Amino acid sequence: MSKFIFNLLFVLSTFSLAAQDRKEDSLLVDKKDSGHLLRFSFDASKLLLNQLVDQRSVYEFGVDYYVKGAIYAVAETGFGRSNIDYPDLKYTTTNTFFRGGIDKSLFPRKKPQDWGMGFFGLRYGVGFIQRKEASYSTNDGLGTIIMGTVPSATFSAHWIELTGGMKLELFHGFFAGWTVRAKFLLNQKSFGDLKPAYIAGYGAGEKATAFDYNFFLSYALRWSAQK
Amino acid sequence: MLNKPRQNKCWFFLACVFTVLYSSCTSDRNPCLEPNISKVQVSCYQFKSGEYSDTALPNAIFASLDIDSARYWYWGVKAMSKFDLPLSPKKDTARWILQADSAFSLIDTLTFVYETKLKFISNACGYSHDYLIKQIISTNRNIDSVRVSNHSVTTKAGIENVKIYF
Numbered sequence: 001m002s003k004f005i006f007n008l009l010f011v012l013s014t015f016s017l018a019a020q021d022r023k024e025d026s027l028l029v030d031k032k033d034s035g036h037l038l039r040f041s042f043d044a045s046k047l048l049l050n051q052l053v054d055q056r057s058v059y060e061f062g063v064d065y066y067v068k069g070a071i072y073a074v075a076e077t078g079f080g081r082s083n084i085d086y087p088d089l090k091y092t093t094t095n096t097f098f099r100g101g102i103d104k105s106l107f108p109r110k111k112p113q114d115w116g117m118g119f120f121g122l123r124y125g126v127g128f129i130q131r132k133e134a135s136y137s138t139n140d141g142l143g144t145i146i147m148g149t150v151p152s153a154t155f156s157a158h159w160i161e162l163t164g165g166m167k168l169e170l171f172h173g174f175f176a177g178w179t180v181r182a183k184f185l186l187n188q189k190s191f192g193d194l195k196p197a198y199i200a201g202y203g204a205g206e207k208a209t210a211f212d213y214n215f216f217l218s219y220a221l222r223w224s225a226q227k
Numbered sequence: 228m229l230n231k232p233r234q235n236k237c238w239f240f241l242a243c244v245f246t247v248l249y250s251s252c253t254s255d256r257n258p259c260l261e262p263n264i265s266k267v268q269v270s271c272y273q274f275k276s277g278e279y280s281d282t283a284l285p286n287a288i289f290a291s292l293d294i295d296s297a298r299y300w301y302w303g304v305k306a307m308s309k310f311d312l313p314l315s316p317k318k319d320t321a322r323w324i325l326q327a328d329s330a331f332s333l334i335d336t337l338t339f340v341y342e343t344k345l346k347f348i349s350n351a352c353g354y355s356h357d358y359l360i361k362q363i364i365s366t367n368r369n370i371d372s373v374r375v376s377n378h379s380v381t382t383k384a385g386i387e388n389v390k391i392y393f
Contacts, residue, residue, distance in 0.1 A: 086256055086350075086353065088353040088354070089350065089353045089354070136354040137353075137354075138316065138345075138353070138355055139264070140313060140314075140315055140316055140317075140356065141266070142296045142313055142315065144315060144316075144317060146317065146356075148345070148354075193346070193347035194347050195347075195349075195350070197350040206349060206350060
């Protein structure tokens with residue numbers, strides 16, 4: 001009996017939520033009057049991470065622009081390096097990267113000045129990587145150490161990303177937000193034998209799938225669509 | 228829309244700090260979880276009741292004639308039929324002596340002629356060497372014959388390279 005009452009209350013609550021949604025829909029901002037937003041971001045978490053980790057560093061920046069209908073065009077760029085210094089393997093890489101794509105806000109805006117958002121999105125990324133000459137040593141299991149070098153190389157990495165996250169307006173024009181990313185490398189085989197341990201903007205070059213996050217701090221320029 | 232109270236913003240920044248700290252703790256070199264030394268796997272067979280079957284050597288000796296540190300690689304091991312022999316990436320031949328029973332059987336010599344190939348395993352394990360067996364030569368005091376069943380010697384475990392028939 002109590003189960004039935006619980007189910008009944010649950011069904012009634014969904015009706016009341018639907019009614020609330022209709023009320024809220026009537027308050028939604030008119031899409032024609034949605035204004036313009038151009039938001040500049042940098043990843044603050046990577047600045048902190050660069051101080052804590054010697055082996056690699058990365059700097060990431062982004063711009064997003066409100067297109068229409070909850071869609072934002074996004075362009076991101078950055079650069080970084082890795083310094084592999086293991087007893088049996090040493091090399092350095094540097095790379096720049098670019099990402100482009102869209103974010104779609106999950107919630108409709110309720111006021112013209114409301115630019116906070118929860119979102120998911122899609123990116124295409126490309127990185128241009130330079131690896132300097134690598135040195136290695138091998139052990140044949142019999143106590144013989146053999147040392148050698150691998151010539152320097154340049155190559156590019158291509159990947160796609162699924163993103164999700166949120167952006168909050170802390171105070172007028174200044175935003176903070178996080179993004180989580182699932183990345184899928186498209187051309188791992190082109191790296192050759194010595195796959196880079198770290199590609200700034202992507203992650204571990206040895207893995208076809210990578211996960212990452214950003215904590216962006218942003219400033220937005222906003223202007224009205226109507227004159 | 229997402230104008231959250233100040234408490235939510237504090238949680239936001241705390242999550243940021245903890246995530247960064249966690250990332251900084253997990254950025255060391257991954258452990259190498261796979262074998263990184265290639266060895267020739269030698270298996271011993273005997274002709275019994277019309278077919279060749281796996282045979283364990285009673286008291287076997289495998290000793291390297293070239294590599295000092297492998298001079299006593301297997302010394303009096305009992306009831307083993309499969310043996311893993313190292314090769315040197317600095318050479319292109321390796322000579323091993325084999326005695327099936329150290330108490331009384333005759334000694335044979337196996338000579339492996341091979342090529343060495345450098346192989347990158349992973350950033351966790353570094354580089355290694357694979358080998359390609361070009362030829363194997365043996366004496367026939369106790370051994371009947373020797374055959375290369377798989378020329379490629381890699382770090383993959385459980386792949387038989389050479390069959391020795393008694």
